Amino acid sequence: DVKVTQSSRYLVKRTGEKVFLECVQDMDHENMFWYRQDPGLGLRLIYFSYDVKMKEKGDIPEGYSVSREKKERFSLILESASTNQTSMYLCASRPRGQLQTQYFGPGTRLLVL
Amino acid sequence: DQQVKQNSPSLSVQEGRISILNCDYTNSMFDYFLWYKKYPAEGPTFLISISSIKDKNEDGRFTVFLNKSAKHLSLHIVPSQPGDSAVYFCAATVDSGGGADGLTFGKGTHLIIQP
Numbered sequence: 142d143v144k145v146t147q148s149s150r151y152l153v154k155r156t157g158e159k160v161f162l163e164c165v166q167d168m169d170h171e172n173m174f175w176y177r178q179d180p181g182l183g184l185r186l187i188y189f190s191y192d193v194k195m196k197e198k199g200d201i202p203e204g205y206s207v208s209r210e211k212k213e214r215f216s217l218i219l220e221s222a223s224t225n226q227t228s229m230y231l232c233a234s235r236p237r238g239q240l241q242t243q244y245f246g247p248g249t250r251l252l253v254l
Numbered sequence: 255d256q257q258v259k260q261n262s263p264s265l266s267v268q269e270g271r272i273s274i275l276n277c278d279y280t281n282s283m284f285d286y287f288l289w290y291k292k293y294p295a296e297g298p299t300f301l302i303s304i305s306s307i308k309d310k311n312e313d314g315r316f317t318v319f320l321n322k323s324a325k326h327l328s329l330h331i332v333p334s335q336p337g338d339s340a341v342y343f344c345a346a347t348v349d350s351g352g353g354a355d356g357l358t359f360g361k362g363t364h365l366i367i368q369p
Contacts, residue, residue: 145297150295174356174357176356176359181263181361182361183260183343183359183360183361183362184298184343184345184357184359184362185359186356186357186358189355189356199356200358231297231298233297240286240288240303240347240349241288241300241303242300243288243300243357244297244300245290245297245298245299246297247295247296247297248295248296248297
C-alpha cells in the first residue's frame with residue numbers, strides 16, 4: 142500500500158519565520174509534488190520534482206522553495222512566512238509515466254499569524 | 255486564467271439518484287483527465303481517469319464522459335450513496351510520456367448526498 146506521509150497535520154507559525162514542510166513516500170516514486178488547497182481556489186501546484194536534486198516551478202512558486210536530496214523526501218520551504226501562505230498544503234507522489242497513480246498525503250494545515 | 259473549470263461549487267442529490275459533476279477545460283493541449291475525491295482532513299484520492307483517445311470510461315458506479323470538441327467532461331455516479339458525499343476535483347494534464355508534469359485542478363464541487 143502506497144504511503145505518502147507529511148511531517149505535521151497542523152502547524153502554527155509567525156510572520157517572518159522560516160517554515161519547513163516535509164513529505165516522505167515509500168514507493169520509490171520518481172515524481173513528487175507540492176500543492177496548496179484554498180477555499181474557492183481548488184488545488185494549485187507550487188513545485189514539483191521528477192528526480193533527486195531536480196525541481197520545476199509550478200503555477201504559484203513565489204515565496205516558496207523546495208529541496209529533494211533523497212528520492213523519497215521532498216521538502217517545501219517557506220523562506221519568510223506570510224499570512225497569505227496560511228493554507229492546506231498537500232504533497233503527492235507518482236511513478237514516472239503513470240498519470241493515474243498520483244497519491245496524496247493527508248495534508249498539513251498551516252496557520253501563519 | 256483558469257484552465258480547468260468546475261462551475262458548480264456544490265451539488266445536492268438524493269440517495270439512489272444519479273449525480274452528474276461537470277468540468278470544462280480551456281487548454282487544448284490537455285490529453286489526460288482525472289477525477290479525485292476528497293474528504294475533509296484527508297488528501298485527495300484518485301477515482302477515475304480518461305485519455306483523450308476515448309470518450310467514455312466506466313468503473314463500477316462511476317463513469318466519465320469526455321467531449322473533446324466541447325472541451326467538456328463529466329462524472330456520473332449512479333446510484334449515489336451517502337458515502338459519496340465529498341468534494342470532487344477534476345484534473346487535467348498533458349501526457350508527455352515522461353509523466354512528470356503536475357496536474358492542473360479545478361476548484362472542486364462539493365457533492366452532498368441526501369438520504
